[in-house]
Amino acid sequence: MDATTMALALALGNLALCVPLFFFTAGAPGSPALSLWSVARQVQAIAWLLLYFGALGKVPGSLALPGGSLLLFAGIAIEAGAQWEAAGSERWRPILVPLLCVAAVLFLLAWLVDETLLGAVVYSLILGLFYLAQAAALAHSWRAASILQRFLALAIALLALALAARGVLLMPLPEGRGWLSFALLRQISLASLYVLSLLSAFGSLLLARERLQQELARMQVIDPLTDVANRRGFLNALAPWMALARRPGHATALVLLDLDNFKRVNDSYGHPAGDVVLRQLAEVCRRQLRDSDQLGRLTGVEFAILLPRTGLEEAALVAERVRAALESTAVKTGRALVKLTASFGVTTIRADDSTVTLFQRADQALQAAKQAGRNRVELAPAATVPE
C-alpha cells in the first residue's frame, strides 16, 4: 500500500470509528478515558485527511505536511493520555501540552532544515515515542493486567520500536545499506504505523469492554460506600473456611460488630454525613486487620470480620483492638467531629456449623454486648468439643 492510500484508509477508518463513538458517548456519557480517546481519534482522522489531500495536491504541501504531522502527534499523544487515564494515573495531564510543544518545535525545525531526511527522522522518532508512552501505560500495572492488556503493551511497544527504528537508522544510513534500503525502511515504518493505528483502536475497544466486565464483577461483591466486601463477597470468602473448620486444628474466628447509636448521627448531621462517618470507620477497622483477614459490611451499620487461623482468645484481642481504635477515632464531617463506638460478638467456626448457626451465635454475643452497655466485646461460649 502506498502512503497516499494508507492516509485515506486511516482517515476513513478513524472517521468510521468516531461516528458511532460520538453517538455512544452522547447517549450515555462514558468514562473520561473513553471521551479522551474519542477526541484522540477525531484529531487523528483530521490529520490523516489533511495528509491525504496534501498528497493529492488539493491542499498545499507546505500546509498539509507539517499541519497533518502536528495533528497526528497531538492525536497519538492524547491517545496515550487516555491510556494513562484508564490506568488510573493523572500524571500525564501537566506534561501533555509542554511535550507536544517541544515535539512541534523539533519537528518544524527539522522539517525546515531538511524536509526529506531530518524531517522524516524526527517524525518517526516522535511517533514512536508517543506510541511507546501508550505501551508504558498498558504495562503500568503489569501484575494485575489481563492477557489482552499485556499482549497490547508488548505489541504496541514492538511496533513503536519498528517505527522509531527508521528515525534512528536514517541518520547514519541515509541511503540504507545492503538489503536494508531506504525504501524498505519507509515501508516498514508505514506498515508499523498502519498496524499500530488499527491495533490500538481495536485493542482499546476490547480493553474498555474487559474493564467494564471486571467492574461489574467487582460491584457484585464490593460495597460501594465503604469499599469493603458486601454480604455476598463476605460469604464467598467465608465458604472455604467453613469447610476447613471440619478438620481439627484449624480454628477460624468470626467477629460481628455493630456501630452504637448510629441513628443519632444521621438524625443530628444528616444521612450524607452519616455516610462519611461510616466510610471512615470501615477504613479504621480495615487498618487494624491483617491482609489475610476479611472485613465485610453485612447490613446498614453491621460489619463482620473473618479471622483465618485464629482461636477465640486471639480473636477477642483483635476485636478489642478494633474497638479501641474506633473509640479513639473522631471523624470530621462538615459541621462537627463525630465520635462513635461499636459493640462486638466473637465466636469461632465449629465443625457442625452452618452459616446460620455460626451467625446466630456471633449475633447472640453481639446482642449481649449491646445489652451490657455497648462499646464492648462479648465472646460466644466456647465449643464443648474441640474445634
Ligand SMILES: Nc1nc2c(ncn2[C@@H]2O[C@H](COP(=O)(O)OP(=O)(O)OP(=O)(O)O)[C@@H](O)[C@H]2O)c(=O)[nH]1
Ligand atoms: N448514613 C447512613 N446510615 C445508615 C446506612 N445504613 C444504615 N444506616 C442507619 O444506621 C442506623 C442503624 O440503626 P440501628 O442499628 O437500628 O440502631 P443504632 O442507632 O445503631 O443503635 P444500636 O444498634 O442499638 O446501638 C439507622 O438509622 C439506619 O438508617 C448507610 O448506608 N448510611
